[in-house]
Amino acid sequence: MTVDRFPVGMRVLAVDDNPTCLKLLESLLRKCDYHVTTTNQAIRALELLRENKDKFDLVISDVHMPDMDGFKLLELVGLEMDLPVIMLSGNSDTKAVMKGITHGACDYLLKPVRFEELKNIWQHVIRRRKVEPKYHNNSGHGDDGENLHHGMDEAGQSAITTGPADLNGKLSKKRKDQNEEDDDEFDGNEDPSAQKKPRVVWSVDLHRKFVAAVNQLGIDKAVPKRILDLMNVERLTRENVASHLQKYRLYLKRISSVASQQANIAAALGAKDLPYLPMGSFDGLGDFHGMAGSGHLPKPTFTSFQTSGVLSRLNSPASLGLRGLSSSGLIQLSHVQNPGNSINDLGKLQRVNQHGNLIQGMPHSLKLDQFRHSNSNSCITELSSPHDDSKAFTIAQQQLTQIGGFHDSRMASGGLGNQSFDISVGVSSQLSDHGRHTDTWQSAVPLTGNSANHLPNGAPFSHDELPLDNLRDNIWSMSTLSEMNPLGVSPSGVNTSAGRDPQCQASSVGVNMGLGSGDLNENSNFSNFGSIGIGVRQNMNYVPKQKLEHHKQGFTQNPNPIFNSPLNPTLPNHAIMGSMGQNLGQNNAVSNRNMDMTFICQSNRGAPFQMQHYEPEKAATDNLMKLKEGYLFEHAKLQGGFNPTNASSFDDLMSAIIKRERDEVALLDGDIGCDAYPLGTCM
Amino acid sequence: MENTPLQRQAAYMRKCLFEQDDENPNFAEEVVTLFYKDSSKALVNTEQELEKRPLDFSMMDAYMHKFKGSTVSIGALRLKNEISLFREYCKMSNEEGCIRTFEMVKKEHAALRKKLETYFQLLRQAGPVETATRPKSDPKSSGDK
Numbered sequence: 001m002t003v004d005r006f007p008v009g010m011r012v013l014a015v016d017d018n019p020t021c022l023k024l025l026e027s028l029l030r031k032c033d034y035h036v037t038t039t040n041q042a043i044r045a046l047e048l049l050r051e052n053k054d055k056f057d058l059v060i061s062d063v064h065m066p067d068m069d070g071f072k073l074l075e076l077v078g079l080e081m082d083l084p085v086i087m088l089s090g091n092s093d094t095k096a097v098m099k100g101i102t103h104g105a106c107d108y109l110l111k112p113v114r115f116e117e118l119k120n121i122w123q124h125v126i127r128r129r130k131v132e133p134k135y136h137n138n139s140g141h142g143d144d145g146e147n148l149h150h151g152m153d154e155a156g157q158s159a160i161t162t163g164p165a166d167l168n169g170k171l172s173k174k175r176k177d178q179n180e181e182d183d184d185e186f187d188g189n190e191d192p193s194a195q196k197k198p199r200v201v202w203s204v205d206l207h208r209k210f211v212a213a214v215n216q217l218g219i220d221k222a223v224p225k226r227i228l229d230l231m232n233v234e235r236l237t238r239e240n241v242a243s244h245l246q247k248y249r250l251y252l253k254r255i256s257s258v259a260s261q262q263a264n265i266a267a268a269l270g271a272k273d274l275p276y277l278p279m280g281s282f283d284g285l286g287d288f289h290g291m292a293g294s295g296h297l298p299k300p301t302f303t304s305f306q307t308s309g310v311l312s313r314l315n316s317p318a319s320l321g322l323r324g325l326s327s328s329g330l331i332q333l334s335h336v337q338n339p340g341n342s343i344n345d346l347g348k349l350q351r352v353n354q355h356g357n358l359i360q361g362m363p364h365s366l367k368l369d370q371f372r373h374s375n376s377n378s379c380i381t382e383l384s385s386p387h388d389d390s391k392a393f394t395i396a397q398q399q400l401t402q403i404g405g406f407h408d409s410r411m412a413s414g415g416l417g418n419q420s421f422d423i424s425v426g427v428s429s430q431l432s433d434h435g436r437h438t439d440t441w442q443s444a445v446p447l448t449g450n451s452a453n454h455l456p457n458g459a460p461f462s463h464d465e466l467p468l469d470n471l472r473d474n475i476w477s478m479s480t481l482s483e484m485n486p487l488g489v490s491p492s493g494v495n496t497s498a499g500r501d502p503q504c505q506a507s508s509v510g511v512n513m514g515l516g517s518g519d520l521n522e523n524s525n526f527s528n529f530g531s532i533g534i535g536v537r538q539n540m541n542y543v544p545k546q547k548l549e550h551h552k553q554g555f556t557q558n559p560n561p562i563f564n565s566p567l568n569p570t571l572p573n574h575a576i577m578g579s580m581g582q583n584l585g586q587n588n589a590v591s592n593r594n595m596d597m598t599f600i601c602q603s604n605r606g607a608p609f610q611m612q613h614y615e616p617e618k619a620a621t622d623n624l625m626k627l628k629e630g631y632l633f634e635h636a637k638l639q640g641g642f643n644p645t646n647a648s649s650f651d652d653l654m655s656a657i658i659k660r661e662r663d664e665v666a667l668l669d670g671d672i673g674c675d676a677y678p679l680g681t682c683m
Numbered sequence: 684m685e686n687t688p689l690q691r692q693a694a695y696m697r698k699c700l701f702e703q704d705d706e707n708p709n710f711a712e713e714v715v716t717l718f719y720k721d722s723s724k725a726l727v728n729t730e731q732e733l734e735k736r737p738l739d740f741s742m743m744d745a746y747m748h749k750f751k752g753s754t755v756s757i758g759a760l761r762l763k764n765e766i767s768l769f770r771e772y773c774k775m776s777n778e779e780g781c782i783r784t785f786e787m788v789k790k791e792h793a794a795l796r797k798k799l800e801t802y803f804q805l806l807r808q809a810g811p812v813e814t815a816t817r818p819k820s821d822p823k824s825s826g827d828k
Contacts, residue, residue, distance in 0.1 A: 020718040020753030027710055064748060090752040112756045 007122030008033045011055065015045040015073065016062035016088065025060065025088070025113060032119050042068035046076060053081050057125045060109075063089035063096065071103045078104040084124040088113060202244055206233065210244060219252070712803050718757050719796055725750040726789060733785060743781070744773040765791045 012034045016022040022038050029036040037056070039045050042065050049056060059077050063070035074085045084106040089096060092110050100108040106124040109117055202210070213230035214222040224242035231241070725746045732743045747770050754763045765788045772780030 018721070018749050018753045018756075020714060020721050021756045023714055023717055024756045027714075062752070064745075064752075090748065090755055111752050112758060 007125070009035050010057045010122050010125060011035045012037070012121075013045060013048060013056045013059045014038045015042055015060070015065070015070075016040060017065045017067075018062065021062065021088075021111060025118075028113060028115050028118050029060075031115060034122075041065075042070070042073045045073065049077060049081050049083070056083060058084050058086065058121060060086045060088055060121070063087055063091065063100070071099060074100070074103045074105055082128075084128050086121055086124065206231075206236075207244075209233065210241070210248070214245070214248065219249070712806075714757060715799050715803070718753050719799075721753060722750050722792065726792060729785065730789075733782060738776075738778055738781065740773045740776050740781070744770055747773065759795055762788070762791050762795050 012029055014022060014025050014029060014036060015038075016025060017040050019040060022040055026036050026038050037048065039048065042061070045059070045061070049059070061070050061073055061077075065073075070087060070089070074087060077083055077085050085104070086107045086109060087100040087105040088109050088111060089100075090111040097108045106127075107121065209231045210227060213227040216230060217223075217226055222245060224238045224245055227245060228236060228238050228241045729743050729746045729750075732739055732746070747766055751763060751766045751770070754766060765784065769781065769784040769788050772784050
């Protein structure tokens, strides 16, 4: 491919069952000087793509096709090939567009397609390759910056670019690492595909090794270099480990926070905790959520959050903690976040340990699980006893979900599983992107399960499997895995979960959005929040009631420390928490997420802005992680009325959460009834 | 065919299709032909569905959705509106409305086809005359319609 003539010669694959439209599209694309391949069957399209991953730069697909749903194709492509996908449809309905975005589409065009619009689609390719600035800077991209920028605006993805900056940074880093070898050959604007380096797939085994190494070193002493040495895996670079570690930390954080939240919630809500757990584990968001609300929530989880902002990581740590959390688990958490809280987490984790075993039992289809496993195993065992900690439960669930198939068997919170799923979904989408490189989830990686994340090629996860935990993992994995899950899967998977309400789905979508945005779990949290908040809100109201009962059983036991409600200890949080708790049960991670979000909103004292704030970011959808972080931050903010910027608030948030945890229990009880309130205010 | 709706429609179509004419002057015509082939099938299918009882609205809606997509792609606005109307009735599962609007769709579809045919004929006639390079000039007067 001519490097400097990009976007000339960009290879596009067009898929549309309507021959008229296809012909038209083809001619328009040819006019743009692209190299076009057309097919009217999605299956054929997949074949073509699989034949040679480097054969195409971009895929344009119609939404309504007889042999396969356009969204499903979108997810699969995003997951497997990490290519930018543009959706095409005659349907301009917002929901449809939303669905496209959450599934990871780079763009959504309406028919009739205009020439001008097609002329700009190359920006999506560039954007995806953004992490490799060198390519962009090369000739031919002289005006890349402008175009890119322009494109981005057009795409409405400015959030992405501006949002999870760190995520992108991470992505870039990762990409760079991966592309190191290719850089030399890369001419600048060469085919992006040529530039791509084989992504490092964090398989279950690899992840296990990683976790073992981390545990051996101690979470706060675990530095990439040493982990790398301990793991002793070839072709694994320090950077790979570093980014993976980051994600892991977020995951742990998330887990712990979820656990605490759940514990809190559980305490407050009684059985409600269960739902909460998933949330917590979900990506820490849940935890956060719990925390926020209750404020009393066991901080430990929160602590984890703080640390790495790796929400996803949090989850894992949480799960770890659960496992047996044996202090190591907790410690990890603490390490991740703040040593202070770890203790709390540990407590929780221990409970989780029981569940952890469960997870192990689960047929772990996804690699993600791997990660999770390491974490989750411990967690799962803990989770096994749902009663134990709602948190544990969640975690276990998540882990289970990861395991795949766990989907319904998940512990207690069947819903949780679903939730995870949803979350996964969202995450997946994000992850997929992320997976691609931890880019925006756009690729709609099916989060379906965190396991998906692990799975390197987007092995079709069973959606079901992705229970909440998966979500967590997924988020985590997503980031890591780039393979991430087929988003496509998630949507359905999500639904499958315990009859989640469609709303939940919506939440998940929201979540997805946030997550999908591209950043790995960690960031997406934040972004998800935005979306989740919205979605959640709705769901929360709905679901909570019903699901809570469901989950109650699971949660009663643990007052989820996850509950860390960094959110302002003020009432609003409670309400939210209450609601959230309720919702949690129901909606799985998604709800949790939302709840958290809501929480956050609430915490802010009804400063919904935060959520909104995130929303745009969410739109950016780049980072799952971002979301998480954002979430955390939000919480922090909430407490202190901090500003929406994530960074500093996190610590504040953490402390707030810790404080809240203590009071949380009290709050929870009181607020449960408030759900109506918090949600409403939040967004 | 000076009637305004058609002109508007044709103009729109031109915008979408005819810009591609540089490479293939017949492109527009090709697309339209393809469109008609495809849409006729859809219409026939839909008609069959309409005759069945009970009416399978979702099936008809699916056909129409596809039909609408291509209609919009070629820029046939009026036709698209008719189709949208039909789909509305479909969604409401209003049998009467469906039958009624379907007739309208068919009518508009046929009318458009006629107009397009005329248009293309005219284009063909005018084309050769306009191209200076073309040695053979079309005997028919081009400005007929």
